[in-house]
Amino acid sequence: MFSTLSSRAPRPLAALAPRALPLIAAAPKLRPTVSIRAKPLRALSATMSTAVPPAAIVKDNTRPLVLSGPSGAGKSTLLTRLFKEYPGVFGFSVSHTTRKPRDGEVDGVSYYFTTRDKFQELIAQHAFIEWAEYSKNLYGSSVQAVKQVVEQGKICILDIDMQGVKIVKNTNLNARYVFVQPPSLEVLEARLKGRGTESAETLADRLAAAKAELEYAATGAHDYVIVNDNIDEAYTKLTAWIKEHYQV
Numbered sequence: 001m002f003s004t005l006s007s008r009a010p011r012p013l014a015a016l017a018p019r020a021l022p023l024i025a026a027a028p029k030l031r032p033t034v035s036i037r038a039k040p041l042r043a044l045s046a047t048m049s050t051a052v053p054p055a056a057i058v059k060d061n062t063r064p065l066v067l068s069g070p071s072g073a074g075k076s077t078l079l080t081r082l083f084k085e086y087p088g089v090f091g092f093s094v095s096h097t098t099r100k101p102r103d104g105e106v107d108g109v110s111y112y113f114t115t116r117d118k119f120q121e122l123i124a125q126h127a128f129i130e131w132a133e134y135s136k137n138l139y140g141s142s143v144q145a146v147k148q149v150v151e152q153g154k155i156c157i158l159d160i161d162m163q164g165v166k167i168v169k170n171t172n173l174n175a176r177y178v179f180v181q182p183p184s185l186e187v188l189e190a191r192l193k194g195r196g197t198e199s200a201e202t203l204a205d206r207l208a209a210a211k212a213e214l215e216y217a218a219t220g221a222h223d224y225v226i227v228n229d230n231i232d233e234a235y236t237k238l239t240a241w242i243k244e245h246y247q248v
């Protein structure tokens with residue numbers, strides 16, 4: 001039930017989702033079936049002159065931005081750069097935890113500190129986008145906490161995996177979805193090895209999960225896909241897309 005994939009310290013909205021939560025599969029995108037070449041020229045020009053222009057993109061900072069992709073695809077690298085370039089514009093939601101506060105930690109700022117019973121209640125209410133257990137403590141990211149970031153006037157970023165994406169799609173958060181894709185599974189493996197965070201076992205788990213992530217992305221579940229071959233180019237694509245869809 002609990003995630004065993006992550007050997008790193010938990011961070012907001014980056015933990016793995018519980019496998020037991022209900023999943024909603026995304027529908028594949030439909031392609032138009034009418035060929036304009038079948039029409040006579042006169043009809044074609046009439047169609048072109050009366051064609052409805054594509055709807056303008058509405059910039060809406062209240063829509064959370066979901067960044068997903070296989071572990072090692074480069075999400076953290078891109079987000080670190082984004083937060084640095086646009087201080088105060090983006091925010092992560094505050095996570096819930098059952099661990100005790102450390103010196104200096106403030107409830108509602110560092111974490112929402114909660115009891116195990118209350119946490120279990122929230123799980124039963126499907127309040128979490130993701131939750132997991134690390135070192136006998138529960139950590140979770142709630143839909144409500146995302147809304148609080150939006151209420152503060154920040155663009156809420158969710159760095160989540162496929163299971164989390166499916167859950168967010170089943171909420172009223174009205175998010176936008178960007179997928180960060182590695183150039184290949186071989187390159188992904190090399191990057192994960194290079195990061196030095198994985199044992200042989202977690203590496204194999206992450207690569208298996210990566211295949212499922214790529215298959216899910218191939219269904220057209222995301223609004224935009226960035227292949228992270230070169231990090232500078234990937235970052236330029238991300239910021240260009242953000243400027244098109246958000247007021248930054």
Ligand SMILES: Nc1ncnc2c1ncn2[C@@H]1O[C@H](COP(=O)(O)OP(=O)(O)OP(=O)(O)O)[C@@H](O)[C@H]1O
Pocket residue numbers: 014069070071072073074075076077078191192194195228229230231232234
């Ligand atoms: N375009 C790139 N070229 C080469 N190395 C890269 C590129 N993008 C990221 N990396 C490196 O790949 C490793 C994985 O990147 P990162 O930690 O950002 O992935 P992630 O998607 O956030 O993974 P996780 O979900 O496990 O946190 C890091 O060591 C990072 O420096």
